[in-house]
Amino acid sequence: MEPRFKAIADHALLVKFADDASVEAHTCVIALDRAIASDPPVGMIETVPALVNLLVTFDPVLTDHLAVEGHVRKCLKGLKVEEIAGVRRHIQVCYEASFAPDLEAVASATGLSTDAVINAHLAGDYHVLMYGFSPGYAYLSGVTEEIQVPRKPAPIRDVPAGSVIIAGPQCLITTLTMPTGWSIIGRSPNAIFTGDATHPFLFDVGDNVTFERVDLATFERLSKDIDHG
Amino acid sequence: MANAAFSVSFAGPLVTVQDAGRPGNMRYGVSASGPMDRLAYDAANAALGNPPGATAIEISLGGLVLQCKEGAITLAITGGDFVVEHGPQKTGSWTVLTISKGERLAIRAGKAGSWAYLAFAGSLETEDWLGSQATHSTSGFGGGALQSGQTLVISDAGIRDDRLGEIVQPDFTPDGPIRVVTGPQDHHFSEGAVERLLSEAYKVTDAYDRMGMRLKGPLLELDGALSIPSEPIVRGSIQVSGDGVPTILLADHQTTGGYPKIATVISYDTDRLAQFRAGHSLRFTSISSEHSIDDVRTFMGMKTQYLSQISVPRGSLEQRLMGENLIHGCVFD
Numbered sequence: 098m099e100p101r102f103k104a105i106a107d108h109a110l111l112v113k114f115a116d117d118a119s120v121e122a123h124t125c126v127i128a129l130d131r132a133i134a135s136d137p138p139v140g141m142i143e144t145v146p147a148l149v150n151l152l153v154t155f156d157p158v159l160t161d162h163l164a165v166e167g168h169v170r171k172c173l174k175g176l177k178v179e180e181i182a183g184v185r186r187h188i189q190v191c192y193e194a195s196f197a198p199d200l201e202a203v204a205s206a207t208g209l210s211t212d213a214v215i216n217a218h219l220a221g222d223y224h225v226l227m228y229g230f231s232p233g234y235a236y237l238s239g240v241t242e243e244i245q246v247p248r249k250p251a252p253i254r255d256v257p258a259g260s261v262i263i264a265g266p267q268c269l270i271t272t273l274t275m276p277t278g279w280s281i282i283g284r285s286p287n288a289i290f291t292g293d294a295t296h297p298f299l300f301d302v303g304d305n306v307t308f309e310r311v312d313l314a315t316f317e318r319l320s321k322d323i324d325h326g
Numbered sequence: 327m328a329n330a331a332f333s334v335s336f337a338g339p340l341v342t343v344q345d346a347g348r349p350g351n352m353r354y355g356v357s358a359s360g361p362m363d364r365l366a367y368d369a370a371n372a373a374l375g376n377p378p379g380a381t382a383i384e385i386s387l388g389g390l391v392l393q394c395k396e397g398a399i400t401l402a403i404t405g406g407d408f409v410v411e412h413g414p415q416k417t418g419s420w421t422v423l424t425i426s427k428g429e430r431l432a433i434r435a436g437k438a439g440s441w442a443y444l445a446f447a448g449s450l451e452t453e454d455w456l457g458s459q460a461t462h463s464t465s466g467f468g469g470g471a472l473q474s475g476q477t478l479v480i481s482d483a484g485i486r487d488d489r490l491g492e493i494v495q496p497d498f499t500p501d502g503p504i505r506v507v508t509g510p511q512d513h514h515f516s517e518g519a520v521e522r523l524l525s526e527a528y529k530v531t532d533a534y535d536r537m538g539m540r541l542k543g544p545l546l547e548l549d550g551a552l553s554i555p556s557e558p559i560v561r562g563s564i565q566v567s568g569d570g571v572p573t574i575l576l577a578d579h580q581t582t583g584g585y586p587k588i589a590t591v592i593s594y595d596t597d598r599l600a601q602f603r604a605g606h607s608l609r610f611t612s613i614s615s616e617h618s619i620d621d622v623r624t625f626m627g628m629k630t631q632y633l634s635q636i637s638v639p640r641g642s643l644e645q646r647l648m649g650e651n652l653i654h655g656c657v658f659d
Binding site: 103104105106107108109111113116117118142143144145146147148149150151152154157158161162227228229230231232233234235236273294297298302 | 349350351352353354355356456457462464465467506507509510554555556557558560562563580581582583590591592593615616618619621622623626
């Protein structure tokens with residue numbers, strides 16, 4: 098795909114592959130992100146991958162939009178979109194009722210049993226699209242159509258960190274106690290903040306995610322492991 | 327060197343620990359944070375001869391009152407036009423002073439400005455997150471917000487007699503309209519919306535914190551295409567919600583979002599913008615991205631020169647008293 102370039106203020110360039118979200122556009126974003134990471138332009142500060150575009154921020158004292166665009170065009174020439182493969186991450190989820198206050202509501206909205214909702218959630222093939230909203234909030238695509246439900250009309254406050262939430266085709270594991278209007282269907286004992294300075298967040302954009310069901314005892318054991326670092 | 331310790335007698339909301347910030351983590355949903363007014367923050371460290379990026383405290387309009395419990399230390403206070411009370415002495419912000427055990431320091435909102443900076447001739451001991459002590463206010467990560475009753479410890483506390491007194495304020499900050507580069511989603515607005523943004527006056531509302539500043543003024547209508555795919559956001563993005571109200575995103579902004587951005591404030595104008603208070607009227611002007619690069623380079627040249635000037639020690643108190651008149655507002659026992 099041939100991207101368009103847009104200068105953002107004095108310190109960033111937005112590289113946009115499409116107007117509407119698509120797997121193809123997102124694959125191009127990830128491929129370009131990786132190509133730039135292995136060959137960053139002079140003065141670059143960071144790149145931010147999103148659904149259809151990649152932001153490249155830079156120090157305007159050291160470079161400018163045109164120089165960065167030139168470098169990005171060079172990276173685009175050798176871009177190998179077909180070779181993009183993300184790491185597969187396995188995330189455990191406990192669907193215990195106390196962790197899943199909206200499971201019943203999702204079941205009745207979709208005409209499924211709660212077990213069928215859980216199985217549909219486990220059956221999805223998830224893909225890390227981008228981060229947003231708050232530190233560590235990774236937006237995953239791949240919620241199967243049968244359990245896609247809209248956002249609630251009003252957000253619920255103080256939703257605990259680790260909550261597994263869904264809205265439309267997207268799923269997210271919260272990292273902070275925050276309000277959300279998404280449906281809360283479980284909780285994960287896995288830490289998104291890894292505590293590892295070289296890889297501080299579990300997911301990279303482009304990773305694939307598989308959910309695995311755990312019971313309450315396993316959840317508690319795994320949560321304890323996190324607490325003890 | 328010894329430690330200095332303070333108890334926080336009072337801290338208003340959004341009084342936070344800040345360093346130069348943690349760029350490089352936006353891909354994980356983490357904005358860089360750091361000072362709302364980077365020039366004033368840099369000046370506070372320069373005036374003490376600190377390395378750039380040393381950890382300081384950002385003080386909101388809510389103010390801060392400290393009581394020195396242990397040791398003595400030289401401090402620099404910059405930013406806006408705040409009121410600084412050190413024992414019986416009352417000065418403005420932009421001052422260097424030494425505070426000792428038993429003394430009280432109060433920094434309160436003054437005539438102008440929304441943020442002041444308190445830098446220390448020493449190392450403030452606070453929490454680090456992702457290699458930075460800057461507070462990300464919505465998560466609380468980093469050094470964090472100061473709470474009344476807590477204790478602050480500064481290790482390697484130094485006394486810098488050769489730096490005491492008033493700090494020369496920067497005189498090169500422009501006071502004209504806030505400069506923006508239009509876009510990236512200006513095409514999502516109805517005809518005339520960009521012209522309206524650039525020709526009408528907008529007011530700062532009290533919906534203003536480290537995440538952003540909501541404005542009041544003529545509405546900027548979208549052309550109906552409200553649902554754009556979530557796109558990256560930068561500090562300075564002017565995003566417009568579905569009701570046409572613009573918000574300028576600042577130091578602790580969300581990293582991606584689906585609201586269209588009509589324009590983006592150029593980097594150093596976000597610093598002077600941040601000092602405006604609720605009710606302040608402002609205007610925008612559009613410049614090309616090429617022009618914005620020229621402007622920022624000129625500004626950074628002046629900033630570097632200014633910081634190097636104020637970082638030169640001005641000699642001992644004795645030398646200075648012999649060489650110049652008593653600095654106004656200060657009384658030496």
